[in-house]
Amino acid sequence: MKHTIKMLFFAVALLSSAITMAQSTITGNVFDAEINGPLPGANILEKGTNNGTTTDFDGNFTLKTQSKSGEIVITFVGYNAITVAFNGNTNIGTKQLASDTSLDEVVIIGSGVIDLAEDRKTPVAVSTIKASEIQQKAGNWDLPEVLKSTPSIQNLKSGGFGDGQMFIRGFDQTNTAFLLNGQPINGMEDGKMYWSNWSGVMDVANAIQVQRGLGASKLAISSVGGTVNIVTKTIDRKEGGFVQQMIGNDNYTKTTAYYSTGVNEKGWSFSGLLGHWQGDGYVNNTDGEGQTYFFSVGYQPNESHSLNFLLTGAPQSHAAAGSGSIGSFIENGRKYNSWNFSGVNSTNTLNGGEYPGGRNIYHKPVANISWDWTINDKSELSTVLYGSMGRGSFAQARTSGDQVTYARGSNNNHDWFGLVTNYNSQLSETLNFNVGADVRLYNGFHFRDVREFITVDSVSNTSGYSGSYELTDSFGGVSPWDVFFNPNNDHSQRFGYDYEEQINYAGVFGQLEYSKDQLSAFFQGAISNQSHVRTEFLNTEFEGVSEESDKVNNLGYNLKAGAAYELNETHKVFVNAGYYSRQPFHDTLFQDNRGGNTLLDPESENEKITGFEAGYQFNGGRKISANLNVYHTTWDNVTKYNSNGETGDDFLSFQTLGVKQVHYGVELEVNTRPLDNVKLNGFISLGEWQFKDNATQRTFDNDGSQVGADEEIVIDGFNVGGAAQVTAGINGSYEFLPRFSIDGGWNWYNDAFSTGSLGAAPLSMPSYDTVDTGLSYKMLVGENKTNSVQFRLNVSNVFDEVYLESVNGTTAASSIESENYKGINKSNTGRFGYGRTWNTSIRFNF
Template sequence: MKNTIKVMFFAVTLMFSAFTMAQSTVTGTVMDGEFNSSLPSASIVEQGTSNGTITDFDGTFTFETQASSGVLIISYVGYGKKTISFSDSINLGNIFLTPDNSLDEVVVVGKGVIDLAGGRETPVAVSTIKAAEIQQKAGNWDLPEVLKSTPSVQNLKSGGFGDGQMFIRGFDQTNTAFLLNGQPINGMEDGRMYWSNWSGVMDVADAIQVQRGLGASKLAISSVGGTVNIVTKTIDRKEGGFVQQMVANDSYTKTTAYFSTGVNEKGWSFSGLLGHWQGDGYVDNTDGQGQTYFFSVGYQPNENHTLNFLLTGAPQSHAVAGSGSIGEFLEEGRRYNSWNYDNVNSSNTLSSGAYPGGRNIYHKPVANISWDWTIDEDSELSTVVYGSMGRGSFAQAITSGDDVTYARGSNNNHDWFGLVTNYNNQLTENLNLNFGADVRLYNGFHFRDVREFISVDAVTANSGYSGGLDYELTEAGGINPWEVFFNQNNDHSQRFGYDYEEQINYAGVFGQLEYSKDNFSTFFQGAVSNQSHVRTEFLNVEEAGVSEESDKVNNLGYNVKLGGAYVLSDAHKVFVNAGYYSRQPFHDNLYQNNREGNTLLSPEAENEEITGLEAGYQFNGGSAISANLNVYHTTWDNVTKYNSNGEIGDAFLSYQTLGVKQVHYGVELEVMTRPLDNLKLNGFVALGEWQFKDNATLRTFDNDGNKVGDDEDIVIDGFNVGGAAQVTAGINGSYEFLPRFSIDAGWNWYNDVFSTGSLGVAPLSMPSYDTVDTGLSYKLLFGETGKTSLQFRLNVNNVFDEVYLESVNGTTAASAIESENYKGINRSNTGRFGYGRTWNTSVRFNF
């Protein structure tokens, strides 16, 4: 019946056209402006009509217009639309479309709570990476590696799988807000991100947007350095999928399969992904393995409502790399791992035959339900309800003499549920109102237990805790992430060392008012939140078996942002933004980490104060050239840090540092060019100056939580902030030398790098370094539409096998004896060298 209706429709259209006096025949070829290849199934529509067609396999089209002159709209998924005027019958020749840096073609569910920069007229410093580039360049890396060609972003790979770190404008991951489809995913207790817990996120990402600095987020979140929005697959418009096989250096292999039904006639859509990976790791004895799963169900009952259920997870385990001095790495090689044991008979033994000193095991499934409701033409409501259950452990080998006796598990589990909702109303033609709420309920479980018995059958816990009684540990929790998830140790009598829970509840409201008229736009934004904390102790208690609960702590926080932009002309735009955050301290900075673990630190940690200023200029010269220039100044003040050094002799000392202040400022320039139709060349430079300002105060506590000695002044004023390069630059480009056969390469340079270490000691200036990466891509099309294809990809990272110090955690000055130094750094400092040359290659069948 539907086919009959279509035939009748086209027949009527043709008859109408035949009797129309004024009409034209328009022909042309739609091309990929990036790779100079044809675009089959591109859409061509005559503006103001339903008259249109699609391109054939070669990207060409011919059709009769309804008027002798007018405008054609040419579009293709993943590319910016193009409008072309026509007059009389004409051959338009090659029409080049360029990849769209916005997210218009991505089906975003829960779009009101996913704070994308494109949703506001006033811009921010932003970079967007789309699915095609993620697919090409991600390979077997984590997300930070894909972002390293973004201004002021640096990735440190560290040791084992998923152990990398990312910095934005000199701030680490605890001060960068990470959002997954609008859901905050930084740790509620300490703000940290562990990429091993998210090893499958690259497989399901539709786009990743990096907002540097203040960003467009409306939540009161940890966006001191910036905000990273990860937008995953949800609803695909069309049916399709892929199967991909990847292999890489050090016996790495990964298999992934994905399929989506598209949206059917009743509005339903289903999609799913499964993957498995394993490998030996670049660093010796750091093998790992894991799985990825993703399942999505969408329902669109009508054009006003879109609902989606999503479930994704990435269970994994990997052996970790032990630290070592620079001298040890120079003697043993940069793959050196100081932390493993021989002659251990265990199921946890590595493929090399060694037993890992430590293994990370984790499984964190995340589920959410999203609802987008278009209330009317001026208002809409978006709501996301989410939950996650993290279960995992750090299994560390415990030795007695030369024997490994058992693997001790340091478990970090949690249940996390939340809701984010957002209402948007276009009050007038020029005024837009946006407000919503953010609620998070978090329960963390932390304890030590036995993961595996090796040369013993039981362990005696005789720490003196739990009423001073000794007791036997006879159960082992296992080292498999699926086992850890479904069989967590709920028996407090089988825990030792520490055993406590944390209840952290967060509730906030936010709002934004934006005015836009002609060439001017401005916005004002604010958020207020309350975060409560309760700590329950099970082990370090006066009476065995009787838990003790702390008093509840409530901390109020808020933020305000405002900004404006002015369009000077079609090619030139300027903007300025400012913001202030009063951010609650992390839970881990509130309580003493000792026998009196339920006792609040005194004085209590106060709210941190963040002030941000930024301005920018955007130039749009069309497909040939565009550029962004940003300047920023960020002050992070009134910071409290708390850490424990464990037992020192007969004492257990912990430290509270008050009044830490950092000032980060700099300038960023990125330029995007297309010198030739088949050549893209981009570059960036970021110049930063990141320093501590004023001095801080150090307080020391003993095992009973009592303050020891007098407060100490810590001299940090003028010291450089370490960890990431303050000056970076890069050039990357791609060239298509045959249809759908291209080569790309990127060069990144890092300068003004400083070590990390103890506060109060000046950091070391590390040697600068640069790396070169390259890749090859080929896409073979099948069928008349080109929808079915075979893609081949090869990535080679650090092509020239550059040897460089990636990080140094130490402050020992250079020795007067030159042989005791390495490029001006004392070899006794703890450090880690970056990876040498690595590669991965994949074949992907799209259908």
């Protein structure tokens, strides 16, 4: 018996020894390649098994393998996986995981025409938001909301879905250049941006880069305040995708699905995204609904050529919010909508609420073909050919007496085609040269028609400024798909106004960059011609006969230069200067839609923009970095145009000439990582934005004839309204468990002023601050732990701060205190910001 026990003990010991000898102990350290710091929570898995572990807060790990030799796979959601071989006990040292959402890892087709600041060694004032942050913090907001924690940027949410706007250094969106994969997307007629048409861009964005001021763009574009580059998905290196469900306040819901095949052995890749959203809207009677679609096909026949076709769009329909007095908001609450009436005896209301005040309906598909050609190791050519077709309407219910009769559509449609191409050559070790072209062909058509008959079968008129007409056909209803596929091409079924615009643009640009040792410098130049022709179909001399205006040609150009000096690896200084001669927008050249083809006399001249910037960059490694920028921008010789609305024979329009604005300020941005699992960032921007000198105003009647003599408008020394001139913020995140983090941000706005008619002193608005927070958790799932389920919660304006977001008016405070709100007369038109809002989502990444 004793011998048997001894033999069993010996056998067990021998087996244990054999097992031990077959195992290996693998140790190592995993770092984030971008910040060169530890990556806590990275997954270490023995390939072909379920045996694994995760890194600690210092990025260290120890794994006992089941086999003596083999491979381990190191993964982390949002980073590219790496595989490391082992044979026996092994210390693999430090392995770096590169984020697949960093600009270095993003596959960009048409990269030569996407002007990212990283492409040039001479710095600019820039902030970059990467896909991981966009994915977390975008929620159900538009792009401007994501950018609000960057210096000199303010986002105003406004009323309904997609109706917000953004200011950079005090300049509105018409003076900020927005680019989508190198394609200009500001309105060709007026430079405006409507975020409701781009609601899907956040779902497909790989990165968004804000270049304040002069920026790095080589195009002859209208960037006074700055440039926003939106880089979307094109080709994904590997197969994968996600499915996401989001819900939010006021019955908001959004479902999104994305899949990419990755690049196969023959060089082909396919990706697509589909999404649907709907909600009641924060403001009363501002419900909305829309879809998002995105399709991309890539082909890489060899290492020298990459081609990609992309199609994306965001058809949507949402009810708008009317303006109201501050007193009305105080009486009815900040969700008040002045277009929300209970009866049907108003021209702004449809019984049942389908057209409460007005409904924005639009569909603007965008397609482009990109081609990158690596000619040799020193030169390359990038080309993007694009096109878009916008079809949409602002629909309003019309009444007769106490009865709603029909829905009137104010249509703003366009066809837009363009080409951007850029050739880049490394002339020598120190000189880089590129040259390119930018061509745009735009046809806009604007008219009024019947969107839907409600209680009548036809609409007719025999007098008034609109002329005589009888309308018997309706077009499109309230669906953006119907609006797009059921266009009104019949001039006899249009009324009020009916005209087209042909705007053609052609420009060339170039840049020479020098870089040697610690010194870098660049010089840029661009010249362009923009032509305008307007064709009138309704307000013409002979009924039924169209009239075409003379062609107007405007030549513009810009010059930019800068230099940077790297004092050492930690400190760098730079200075940039630029001058733009910018062509006026089409809408400031011609009389408005009542005046036909009449050119405003005198025609608007080119605007003159002069900018100076200087900066200092501090790079203290992964623990701390800082950017300090100072700027001075003069926007001169500006023509502003406005009208007083539809008042029949008393319709008046105003042309203000020689407006000059001077904006200068300082910006400080600091990014820190005090602990491996803690990020803490902050910024402050101090601005002074004022009108300089007085301007001249002309008044025109309904026929486009000047009324009275020129008059001087006193604006010298007035503050520029619309955005806060002093902003600050602190934001940070704390990962208290692997892949489990909380983040938050505080933003403060001060020295904001009202907008209103030129010639009246703006009002000083009360300052305010808001706090936002979020919670994230990623759970690794799947056989190899390479998939994940991600949970996210966003809460905006956590403390439900009540604040005036904007004021349009110049009525001074009343001596009767009850007629004021925080020093602002309640009779002024204004809008309060949103209260506490939230959204939460669950996302499966595979």
